Amino acid sequence: MRVFRVLIIIFLISVLSGCMLPREEDILPPDLLRPEEVRFLTTEVERGTIQDILEDSIITVSSVHYEMTFSNRSGFLAELDVRAGQSVKEGDLLARLDTGSLEIDIQRQVIEIERRTLALAEVRRTGGSAFYRRNAELDLELAELTLQQMEEELAKSSIVAPINGEVIFVNTFRIGEFVPGRSVVLTIADPSQVQFEYSGTQIGRIRYGMEAEIIINSQRIPAKVSLTPSSVPQEDRDRFRNIVIFTVNDQNDLPQDLSLGSRNQFSIFIEEKRDVIVIPVTAMSNFMGQFYVQVLDNGLRTERDLDIGITTRTHVEVISGLEEGELLIVGVER
Secondary structure, three states: OHHHHHHHHHHHHHHHHHHHOOOOOOOOOOOOOOOOOOEEEEEEOEEEEEEEEEEEEEEEEEOOEEEEOOOOOOEEEEEEOOOOOOEEOOOOEEEEEOOOOHHHHHHHHHHHHHHHHHHHHHHHHHOOOHHHHHHHHHHHHHHHHHHHHHHHHHHHOEEEOOOOEEEEEEOOOOOOOEEOOOOOOEEEEOOOOEEEEEOOOOHHHOOOOOEEEEEEOOEEEEEEEEEOHHHOOHHHOOOOOOOEEEEEOOHHHOOOOOOOOOEEEEEEEEEEEEEEEEEEHHHOEEEOOEEEEEEEEOOEEEEEEEEEEEEOOOEEEEEEOOOOOOEEEEEEEO
16 A cells, blocks of 8 residues: 555656646747848949149238347346237337336436536536536536437337237236246237248148149139248248248238138149049048959959049049949949
């Protein structure tokens, strides 16, 4: 009986375990993957004409400017009341050093000269001897020389506008700060003498004497290249090492409201090539300096490496790598 009970328990456990296990589901076959249909957009390779026109931005500057210093004089700054972009008139006081009581001393010396002048006139009126007349004349001459020396000293401690112009640079010196000798305090330019300065990446393609156009508010003004790094005099090489200067043929062609420091565009015609293979620049790719395109050859997409020439914003000249009549892939339609 004990054995019989054990067998019954084993049988029941087996039956119950079978009932609790999940039934296996039928495995459905996977969906068949269909390749995505692709249609290549192509254009036929043709010959045409392409122009190499260099265009870039330039800065409006003045051909006449003055770097103002305190005439090799050092001292503490007492006045500097101008800012960049400010217009000044010839003779305007722009900056000065602290001169202590020099201005009052000059006023006193003016009074002293007047006293000496009256004394000399009195000697002459009363018929004094030659000794007294000459002594009075020397006193007056000495007083005038002293005044001249004081005024020169004051002038060296002041900066006065040399022309009617525009302040294009002001140093960061503050009132009361020590200004070393020969330090440029400010720069004044003549806004009526305009030229244009370029320092971009295309300097190497620009040659002295090239004809150009300055583009200001859609107006194209004839100009020429008047200075390049290779045409700069030896003494100015450091200053103009990476600068090209354009001058317009007629200053009267420039707008009256043209401001120094404004940015405009220039255009230079470099060359034109006819009967060459020209393709859209958007159809060309670049990998590590190698240019290539894709063509449709017997229904298959094939890559072609290119040697290129003139490149514009929209088109590129192909020197080798494509033949006229081939189908150039310019896009894909899915």
